[in-house]
Amino acid sequence: MLIYSLCISVYRVLNVYFINVSRFQSSLKTNELLIIHTEFLKKSVGSINQKLSDFDDFKNQTTYVFEKIYDMISKNDANRSIEYIQNISTDISEYEFEYFCENSVVNAILSKYIQKARKENIGVSVRVCIPESIHIDVMELCLIFSNAIENAIDASLKIKNPKDRKIIVLSNIQNEKIYIKIINRFEGKVHIINGLPYCSRHNHGIGTRSILSISEKYQGFCAFEAKDSTFSLIMVL
Structure with a gap:
C-alpha cells in the first residue's frame, strides 16, 4: 500500500512537472514568434517607409x-x-509594386521579395489569390511568405547554373482555408529532422520554426519536403 501511494505521489509530481515544462516550451515558442514578428514588422515598415520617402523626394x-x-x-x-x-x-x-493579389499588405510583401528574386536572375512563377479580408493575422501570413521566399532565394543562389534557379509561389483560399505551396530547386542535400529542415549554421532555421509555430497557432497543417532536388513548403491554415 505504501509503495502504491508513493507511486501515485511520484506520478502526480511528474505530471505537474511535464505540464509545466510543456507550458514553458509553449511560452518560449510564443516569445520567439513574437520577437521574430516584431523584427519582421520593423524591417518591413522601415523598408516601405524608406521607399515612400525616396519616392516623395523623387516627386519633388x-x-x-x-x-x-x-x-x-x-x-x-x-x-x-x-x-x-x-x-x-x-x-x-x-x-x-507588382500586383499579385487583392490583399494590399500581402501584395506589398510579395512584390518586395519577388523583385529581389528576379534581380538575382531567379525564375519566379506566382499564382496567389488572397482577398483583403482573411481569418488570420495578415502580418503572420506575410511572415510565412517572406521567410519561405527568402529561404528559397538563398537555396537558389547556391545552384551553379542560373537556368536551374526556379521558385514557384502558389496560394489560394478554399472552404475558408488558406492553402500555400512554395517550391524551389536546390543543389546538395537537405535533411528534414523532426519535421524541419536541418542546418548547422547559427541562428539559421528561425524562419522555418516561426512558420511551423504559426501553423500550430491556427491548428493548421505544415510540411517541409525535399525530394529530387526540389524543396517544398506545403501549408493549410
Whole structure:
C-alpha cells in the first residue's frame, strides 16, 4: 500500500512537472514568434517607409526634371534627352509594386521579395489569390511568405547554373482555408529532422520554426519536403 501511494505521489509530481515544462516550451515558442514578428514588422515598415520617402523626394524633383527635358529638346539635343528619359524611367521602376493579389499588405510583401528574386536572375512563377479580408493575422501570413521566399532565394543562389534557379509561389483560399505551396530547386542535400529542415549554421532555421509555430497557432497543417532536388513548403491554415 505504501509503495502504491508513493507511486501515485511520484506520478502526480511528474505530471505537474511535464505540464509545466510543456507550458514553458509553449511560452518560449510564443516569445520567439513574437520577437521574430516584431523584427519582421520593423524591417518591413522601415523598408516601405524608406521607399515612400525616396519616392516623395523623387516627386519633388518632377518640375526640375521636365524643365531639363524641355531644355534639351529645345536645343535639339535629342540623344541626351532620350538617354535622360530612359534613366528617369529606370528610377521610377524602382518604386513600382507588382500586383499579385487583392490583399494590399500581402501584395506589398510579395512584390518586395519577388523583385529581389528576379534581380538575382531567379525564375519566379506566382499564382496567389488572397482577398483583403482573411481569418488570420495578415502580418503572420506575410511572415510565412517572406521567410519561405527568402529561404528559397538563398537555396537558389547556391545552384551553379542560373537556368536551374526556379521558385514557384502558389496560394489560394478554399472552404475558408488558406492553402500555400512554395517550391524551389536546390543543389546538395537537405535533411528534414523532426519535421524541419536541418542546418548547422547559427541562428539559421528561425524562419522555418516561426512558420511551423504559426501553423500550430491556427491548428493548421505544415510540411517541409525535399525530394529530387526540389524543396517544398506545403501549408493549410
